[in-house]
Amino acid sequence: MAGPHITWRPVVESDFGLLADWLSRPHVHRYWHHDFSPEGVARDFGPGTRGEEAGEDLVVSFDGVPGALVQRSRIADYAEDFEELSAIVDVPEEAVTIDYLIADLGNTGRGLGTALIRAVVAETWERYPLAPAIIVPVVAGNVGSWRALEKAGFRRVGEGDMEPDNPIDPPLHVVSRIDRPVTRRTT
Template identity: 80%
Template sequence: MDDAPTSAETITWRPVVEADFPLLSDWLSRPHVHRYWHHDFTPDGVARDFGPGTRGDEAGEDLLVSVDGIPEALVQRSRIEDYAEDFRELSAIVDVPSGAVTIDYFVADSARTGRGLGTAIIRAIIADTWSSYPDCPAVIVPVVAGNTGSWRALEKSGFRRIGEGDMEPENPLDAPLHFVSRIDRPRSSA
């Protein structure tokens, strides 16, 4: 049975708040999440990594994604140029136009992975990106090559692979090779 959201299910999101930190700590400690989101999931680590976003001290967004009101995933969204090191690494591999956005994401429940939920969330976030970031020409996402589920979800969401190259992996277990995918702003019909 496919656990992807049906047309009757609603995907929503909101900014992460401090009260979400225990939930994020739990999610980040899960093996399938920790494998590619190699964060410190202790209470202090979560507060250090996500606290600036809750206070508005971070350029990017941390979004808690829910399906029918039940928290299911985390998405981070930001302009690439707002993070100099990321911009440098990515622009050494592909052209990064001004205003381009990137996302990072995970589905919290391993039983919900590989069933279309991640693809549905990516599609919903990308659709929102075109209105939330009106000057964004494209969304560009680097994914460590070994994270097959992640780059396949991007492909199923309409992204196309535009390059590959070495970037610093989040988890030291990973090789530096990343696949870079892109989706462009749809042309208006006007």
């Protein structure tokens, strides 16, 4: 049985209400500890909609229905993140990172996260042609998230302390990595 058709597009200002709703949901807010007030969403996502951020904020749809958010960026474009992650694992200059959420609790634990990660990884190799790897730190307590990465082909490359999104979490993070596939040329 085929999975859902997965598409995405950049977040636009008219998505802010949807994002606020998603970020307010307990299973999302637990690990995406963002201010979900209208002002907080505008502050956190507005720069991306105006092209003032290096990273991407993407609304993901499953079979045409919005149901997830992905953030993607070159790690080096955010010096603090690069420094913090480089203290744990080797981070190539052009490496990319992703973050993701599934909006509806009923859609978690069903393989959608893994399917989403696989789709985003495949497209990342095209969009970021210099990226040798995608490296993703996940707070250690978010087992579902780092297991979805493993099911999508990532391997654990380290563990270490990083500033957690939610202050109730200990700083321990699991760091996973997937390398760009090697393609063979035929003559």
